Structures are given as C-alpha cells and as structure tokens.
Amino acid sequence: MNKSDKEITITDVARQAGVSMATVSRVVNGNNNVKETTRKKVMEVIDKLHYRPNAVARGLASKKSTTIGVILPSMTDLLYANLAKGIDDVASMYKYNIILTSLKNGIGSEQQLFNDLLAKQVDGIIYMGEDISNVLYKEMSNSRVPIVFAGAIDPDGEFASVNIDYVTAVRDVIKLLIDSGNQKIAMVTGNLDSPINSKYRLKGYQQALEQAGLKYSSANVFETVYNLTAGAAAWDAIHDSGATAAYVSNDLLAAGVLNAALDAGVRIPEDFELVTGSNTILCDVTRPQMTSIAQPLYDIGAVAMRMLTKLMNDENIQDKTIRLPYSLIKRGTTKN
Amino acid sequence: MNKSDKEITITDVARQAGVSMATVSRVVNGNNNVKETTRKKVMEVIDKLHYRPNAVARGLASKKSTTIGVILPSMTDLLYANLAKGIDDVASMYKYNIILTSLKNGIGSEQQLFNDLLAKQVDGIIYMGEDISNVLYKEMSNSRVPIVFAGAIDPDGEFASVNIDYVTAVRDVIKLLIDSGNQKIAMVTGNLDSPINSKYRLKGYQQALEQAGLKYSSANVFETVYNLTAGAAAWDAIHDSGATAAYVSNDLLAAGVLNAALDAGVRIPEDFELVTGSNTILCDVTRPQMTSIAQPLYDIGAVAMRMLTKLMNDENIQDKTIRLPYSLIKRGTTKN
DNA sequence: ATGAAAGCGCTAACAT
DNA sequence: ATGTTAGCGCTTTCAT
Numbered sequence: 001m002n003k004s005d006k007e008i009t010i011t012d013v014a015r016q017a018g019v020s021m022a023t024v025s026r027v028v029n030g031n032n033n034v035k036e037t038t039r040k041k042v043m044e045v046i047d048k049l050h051y052r053p054n055a056v057a058r059g060l061a062s063k064k065s066t067t068i069g070v071i072l073p074s075m076t077d078l079l080y081a082n083l084a085k086g087i088d089d090v091a092s093m094y095k096y097n098i099i100l101t102s103l104k105n106g107i108g109s110e111q112q113l114f115n116d117l118l119a120k121q122v123d124g125i126i127y128m129g130e131d132i133s134n135v136l137y138k139e140m141s142n143s144r145v146p147i148v149f150a151g152a153i154d155p156d157g158e159f160a161s162v163n164i165d166y167v168t169a170v171r172d173v174i175k176l177l178i179d180s181g182n183q184k185i186a187m188v189t190g191n192l193d194s195p196i197n198s199k200y201r202l203k204g205y206q207q208a209l210e211q212a213g214l215k216y217s218s219a220n221v222f223e224t225v226y227n228l229t230a231g232a233a234a235w236d237a238i239h240d241s242g243a244t245a246a247y248v249s250n251d252l253l254a255a256g257v258l259n260a261a262l263d264a265g266v267r268i269p270e271d272f273e274l275v276t277g278s279n280t281i282l283c284d285v286t287r288p289q290m291t292s293i294a295q296p297l298y299d300i301g302a303v304a305m306r307m308l309t310k311l312m313n314d315e316n317i318q319d320k321t322i323r324l325p326y327s328l329i330k331r332g333t334t335k336n
Numbered sequence: 337m338n339k340s341d342k343e344i345t346i347t348d349v350a351r352q353a354g355v356s357m358a359t360v361s362r363v364v365n366g367n368n369n370v371k372e373t374t375r376k377k378v379m380e381v382i383d384k385l386h387y388r389p390n391a392v393a394r395g396l397a398s399k400k401s402t403t404i405g406v407i408l409p410s411m412t413d414l415l416y417a418n419l420a421k422g423i424d425d426v427a428s429m430y431k432y433n434i435i436l437t438s439l440k441n442g443i444g445s446e447q448q449l450f451n452d453l454l455a456k457q458v459d460g461i462i463y464m465g466e467d468i469s470n471v472l473y474k475e476m477s478n479s480r481v482p483i484v485f486a487g488a489i490d491p492d493g494e495f496a497s498v499n500i501d502y503v504t505a506v507r508d509v510i511k512l513l514i515d516s517g518n519q520k521i522a523m524v525t526g527n528l529d530s531p532i533n534s535k536y537r538l539k540g541y542q543q544a545l546e547q548a549g550l551k552y553s554s555a556n557v558f559e560t561v562y563n564l565t566a567g568a569a570a571w572d573a574i575h576d577s578g579a580t581a582a583y584v585s586n587d588l589l590a591a592g593v594l595n596a597a598l599d600a601g602v603r604i605p606e607d608f609e610l611v612t613g614s615n616t617i618l619c620d621v622t623r624p625q626m627t628s629i630a631q632p633l634y635d636i637g638a639v640a641m642r643m644l645t646k647l648m649n650d651e652n653i654q655d656k657t658i659r660l661p662y663s664l665i666k667r668g669t670t671k672n
Numbered sequence: 673a674t675g676a677a678a679g680c681g682c683t684a685a686c687a688t
Numbered sequence: 689a690t691g692t693t694a695g696c697g698c699t700t701t702c703a704t
Contacts, residue, residue, distance in 0.1 A: 007697095009696095009697055009698085010697060010698060011697080011698095019674075019675085020674065020675045020676075021675090021676095021697090021698075021699090022674070022675060022676080022677095022699085022700080023673085023674060023675075025698070025699060025700085026673090026674085028698095029699085033673055033674080034673070034674085035673060035674085038673080038674085052451060052454060052455050053455060053697085053698075054396075054455065054457065054696085054697050054698070055452075055455040055456045055457065055698095056392055056395045056396050056401060056456065056457045056696090056697080056698090057396050057680090057696065057697030057698040057699090058697075058698055058699075059392045059680090059698090060390075060392050060393050060396050060679095060680045060681065060682085060696085060697080060698070060699090061679080061680055061697075061698040061699040061700080062680085062698080062699055062700085063680075063699095065392060067435070067456070074421075075417050075420050075421045075424060076414065076417045076418055076421055076617075078412065078414070081411050081412045081417055082412055084411050085410075085411045085412055085438075088411060088436070088437075088438055089440065092437070092440060097435050097437070097452065097453075097456060098435065098436055098437070099403070099433050099434065099435055099436075100424070100434050100435075100436040101424075101428070101433070101434070102421075102424055104425065104428060115388060116391075116433065117433075118388060119388050119389060119390065119391040120391045120392065120403070120433060121390065121391065121392045228617060228620055228621065252617065252621075255621045259621070259623060262623060281412075281564060281588065282618075282621060284564055285564065285588075285591045285595070285618060285621050285622060286621060286622070286623075287595060287598060287622075287623055343681095345680095345681055345682085346681065346682060347681080347682095355690075355691085356690065356691045356692075357681090357682080357683090357691090357692095358683085358684085358690070358691060358692080358693095359689085359690060359691075361682070361683060361684090362689090362690085364682095365683085369689055369690080370689070370690085371689060371690090374689080374690080389681085389682075390680085390681050390682070391682095392680090392681080392682090393680070393681030393682040393683090393696090394681075394682055394683075395682090395696090396680085396681080396682070396683090396696045396697065396698085397681075397682040397683040397684080397695080397696055398682080398683055398684085398696085399683095399696075
C-alpha cells in the first residue's frame with residue numbers, strides 16, 4: 001500500500017495463490033464452482049495484496065460497465081436534485097455508478113452528450129427534463145441501451161417512464177382555487193411548446209375550468225422561464241390580468257411571483273391565492289409557505305432507477321409507464 | 337443505424353477504409369502523422385458506419401478513463417449543487433465525464449465508495465464536504481490519483497484545495513454585527529468537531545469578538561444540523577440566550593432560524609439581525625432577504641476542476657491551496 | 673473444481 | 689506516412 005506500488009492485477013493474485021486467473025475471477029465474482037479451501041486461500045492473497053479488480057478491463061471483457069448515465073437539465077434545480085437523489089440511492093443499492101451529465105446550452109450538443117455516454121458503454125440511461133429535442137429523441141430510439149424517463153414526458157410513449165398524472169394534478173389545483181371563489185385563475189409555466197405544458201398541465205387547467213363552467217382564455221396563461229426574477233417579472237402582468245389566483249408550475253418561479261406580490265402589498269392568501277408544483281423545500285422557506293402539488297420526487301427517481309435495473313437485466317416490465325400518486329399539500333398561500 | 341446492428345469497431349473501419357487499425361486510431365485521436373487524403377477517406381467510413389470509439393477499450397489500452405470522480409455529502413444541498421455545477425462545466429470543457437457519488441449514511445462505507453471510484457479507474461477525484469473521516473483521508477493519502485478538495489477543508493493540507501478564507505469571512509460578518517450595535521452575537525453551525533467549524537469559523541468569530549473587546553462564551557455557540565427544522569428548533573435557545581444577532585453558517589439552517597423568529601413576532605432586522613454563509617438562491621427567497629457571505633461557489637467548483645486537469649496532466653501547480661475572494665452581500669436581515 | 677487460451681476494442685511502441 | 693504486433697486486465701468458453 002505504497003504510492004510507488006504498481007497496480008496489482010489478477011495475474012499477481014493468481015500466481016501468489018498458486019491458482020489460475022480463471023479461479024481468481026470465479027472467487028471475485030462469487031461463482032460457486034470453487035472449493036472452499038481454494039476460495040479462502042485466494043481471498044487471503046487478495047486481502048494481503050489489496051487487490052482491486054480493474055472495472056475497465058472487466059467492462060471490456062464482460063461488456064457490462066455497471067455504470068449508468070443520468071441526463072438532467074440542471075444540477076441546481078431542486079426538482080432534479082431530488083429526483084437524482086432517488087436515482088442515486090437505488091443505483092448504489094444495485095452497485096451501479098452514475099455518470100451525471102447536465103444539458104449545457106452551447107458547448108457540445110445534446111447528441112454529443114448522449115453519444116459520449118454510449119461511448120462510455122453505460123448499461124442504461126435515465127433522462128430527466130421537461131423537453132427533449134427531436135434529434136436526441138431519434139438518437140435514443142436508434143440506440144440499444146435501456147432508457148427510462150424520470151419525471152419527464154416521453155412524447156411518443158416509446159420509452160419506459162415514471163411520472164405523476166400531471167393532467168389531474170393540475171385539474172385538482174385549479175378546482176381547489178375555483179372552489180375557494182376565484183373566477184379568474186392564472187397559469188404560469190415554462191415553454192408552452194413542451195408536451196408537459198401544452199399536453200398535460202394546460203389540459204388539466206382547461207378541464208377544471210370547463211367543469212366549473214368558466215371559459216378558458218389564453219390571456220390567463222403566462223409563459224416564462226423557471227427562475228426567481230422571472231417570477232417577479234411576471235407578477236405585474238398576472239396582476240393586471242385581473243387574476244385573483246395562480247397556479248405556477250415551478251417552485252422557484254412561484255417564489256418569485258409570491259414575493260413580488262407581497263412586495264407590492266398584496267395580501268396572500270386573502271387577496272391572491274397561489275399554488276405551486278413541485279413541493280421542494282422552497283415551499284417551506286417562503287412566508288407564507290406555499291401550497292403545492294406534492295410530487296413524490298425522490299420516489300419517482302428511485303422507481304425509475306429500479307425499472308432501469310430490470311430493463312438492464314432483461315426482466316420484463318409489466319407497465320412501461322408508471323404513474324405515482326401525488327397529493328395536494330395545503331399551506332399558507334391558499335385560503336383552504 | 338439499426339437496433340439489431342452489432343457495434344462497429346475500429347477493425348471494421350480499418351477494413352472498409354483499406355487502412356490499418358493504427359491509422360484509424362491516429363485519425364480518431366487527431367494525430368498529425370496521417371496524409372490528408374487518408375484522413376478524409378477514414379473519416380468518410382467513420383461517418384458512414386457511425387463508428388463510435390469504445391471508451392472502455394480505449395481506457396484499458398491507454399490507462400486513462402477521461403472520467404473523474406466527484407464525492408459530495410448531498411445532492412440536494414444547494415451549496416454542493418452550485419459547486420458541482422462549476423465542476424461540471426469545466427469538466428465538460430476538458431472532455432471529462434463525471435461519476436457522481438454522494439456520501440450515504442449506512443449502506444457502503446466511504447472507503448467502499450472511494451475504492452469503487454478507483455476501480456473504475458477515474459483519472460482524478462474532487463472531494464467536497466465539511467468533514468472527512470480519518471479512514472477515508474488515509475485511503476486518499478495512499479492512493480495515486482490526483483485529488484482536489486473543493487469548498488472543503490483538508491485538515492492536514494496534504495491535498496490541493498480551493499476555498500475562501502473562512503476565518504476572515506466570519507470575522508467580517510461578526511464585525512458587521514458588532515458595528516451595528518450588537519453585544520451578544522450567536523454563532524449557529526454544524527458539527528463542532530469538523531475543522532471548518534472548530535478551526536476556521538469559530539476562530540473568525542472569536543477574533544472579531546476579541547478585537548472588539550467582547551468576551552467569548554461557548555454559550556453563544558449553537559451546534560446543530562443543516563436543515564430547516566433544525567433552524568426553527570434552535571431559535572428558542574438562541575433567543576433565550578439573549579443574543580440580538582446571529583451568524584448562521586448554512587443557508588437552509590438560517591432560513592429556519594429566520595422564519596422561526598418571524599413567526600415568534602420578532603422584527604428582523606430591527607430586533608434581531610442575521611447573516612448566513614453560502615449566498616445560495618435561498619437568500620433571495622426569504623423575506624426579508626438574507627445578508628450573506630458571498631462565496632463564489634460556482635467558481636470554487638470550476639477552479640477546483642481546472643486544478644485537477646492540471647494535476648492529471650502532470651503540470652505543476654504554483655499554489656496547492658487557492659483561496660478565492662468572497663464578499664459580504666447585505667440584504668434585509670441586517671440593519672445596514 | 674480447475675486451468676488454458678481466446679478474445680473484448682483499443683493504444684503504443686516499433687518497424688518500415 | 690503507414691502497418692504490425694504486443695499488450696491493457698479481465699471474462700468466458702472449452703477442456704479436463
């Protein structure tokens with residue numbers, strides 16, 4: 001165990017233990033076809049030499065890297081951080097390492113990033129994000145690695161995915177807001193071209209209005225980006241629209257809206273009600289605390305990873321699309 | 337490009353291009369010793385066949401994985417998420433992939449995790465965290481991979497590290513608080529056995545008191561954990577101690593303290609001043625917004641990664657320990 | 673239960 | 689400028 005030692009290989013162990021490489025390999029991999037005394041002897045040499053199997057060589061020979069790729073839009077978004085945590089825990093439970101790559105705008109395209117992952121021979125990939133470009137989607141379709149979408153919408157339903165039912169979740173939110181007397185409710189979200197917004201959230205929003213006999217107007221739908229200042233910036237327009245409540249799809253964005261409203265002297269929830277969408281810790285940090293759709297973020301990540309292990313193992317999956325239950329957690333930004 | 341295609345190897349390309357594997361390898365690796373016409377021909381075949389070099393085989397042959405390991409305490413802590421983002425950006429700039437592993441309590445020890453990284457033949461490692469166990473530290477000392485500590489204290493100064501000057505940063509905070517009239521200032525932080533707390537933050541705290549002629553009392557130092565409820569739980573004790581201000585080392589913890597104070601009807605900053613330590617987005621989310629030490633988190637990560645590339649390249653480093661400048665951002669939780 | 677030997681796909685001398 | 693070849697450290701038939 002000295003810095004100048006060269007790496008110990010399976011050959012060294014075999015020689016010192018007086019057995020063949022094959023036997024050492026069997027011992028290391030828990031193969032039963034090894035006599036107990038042999039196993040013990042080999043183990044002793046392994047300990048003595050501090051032998052550590054080279055995972056790269058192993059990967060080349062076995063064509064399995066015990067590494068998966070995880071693609072996410074941003075490391076600093078608590079939504080994805082929580083999903084990633086679920087993935088990480090289950091991955092390490094099954095002895096997989098994670099190569100984490102975030103979508104960078106600019107340097108290196110999405111496909112580049114995906115191909116890098118494939119070059120590294122990852123055994124599977126988990127994709128997260130509201131959007132997926134057509135190019136990347138096509139690359140994924142043409143590839144042989146198992147892929148699971150976590151908390152992300154697979155527009156064509158081709159891949160396995162783990163989600164909540166965004167349509168009913170948003171419908172529940174809007175219904176809550178309508179029930180407490182709001183007639184004009186804003187919906188504040190990200191890019192309306194994303195399926196998750198256009199095909200799910202917006203649909204839930206519209207369904208709830210329709211069921212209540214309220215008419216839908218695109219003037220009440222605000223498209224922006226997911227950060228604090230965007231929320232603050234959106235507030236004036238929201239307020240001017242005459243809305244008395246808002247569903248905001250992202251917690252950070254919601255915090256921006258909330259604080260701008262508060263700063264403008266609006267009383268929350270008396271004058272304006274607000275519901276957000278991810279139930280990250282931000283909901284507890286703001287004052288008043290934010291009512292939110294409680295997505296089981298950690299579980300979504302964990303279940304997605306578990307699914308991926310099955311796919312990588314060629315086990316068959318009963319349902320390719322798993323919808324986890326959500327709830328609505330009422331806090332201080334709604335009247336109740 | 338069909339799912340049933342088998343992988344294209346360098347041999348396939350060589351054969352189809354009518355050259356040797358070595359030449360293909362040269363083309364792929366940008367070696368200049370290739371005639372332009374040959375290069376073109378090879379490139380054409382590569383494109384046609386959608387050849388993608390197998391990074392695992394490459395790693396085995398070249399003994400470089402172009403992968404680094406990143407160890408952090410928690411993926412959902414915005415402090416580390418921001419550091420990781422800096423690391424990630426620079427890593428991808430230099431074509432390195434990141435294997436991200438978080439310290440799990442329980443399953444798999446720290447050493448296990450570290451050894452897994454070594455088994456995967458990572459070219460370097462970045463370590464983050466307030467603490468490091470003696471066992472892991474010793475393992476690291478005995479290993480040959482370059483290691484950089486990012487935003488983490490290397491107790492013995494054996495490894496390269498990137499930091500801010502925690503002593504003076506905290507001293508500045510306390511001085512600010514003293515200057516605005518506080519005589520009794522609480523310090524709220526994590527495990528006091530960690531060097532970063534015992535040897536740095538506490539020292540800065542004590543120095544500032546001393547310079548102002550105030551006496552230090554351990555009764556004003558509160559040891560807890562970094563989460564929201566811990567902050568709320570700590571508030572009563574802090575208040576009871578008679579402190580009129582507090583330096584809290586972690587943003588989430590600080591938010592907990594702040595909100596508990598607010599909920600108790602204390603006016604901030606009139607009745608109680610508060611300064612936190614990481615300047616994450618949480619500082620902007622709370623009302624009032626939190627005054628904070630502005631650590632250049634992203635830069636710390638980026639610089640650490642840049643250092644690591646140098647170490648992996650055997651370039652020599654001028655300073656093993658880099659201290660990045662910090663500032664104090666005054667917001668609403670302090671009087672001025 | 674164990675060993676011999678042929679790869680896995682690539683890089684890196686070494687020749688030419 | 690290009691080719692030949694010997695590994696890199698391991699797994700995996702195939703024998704025995």
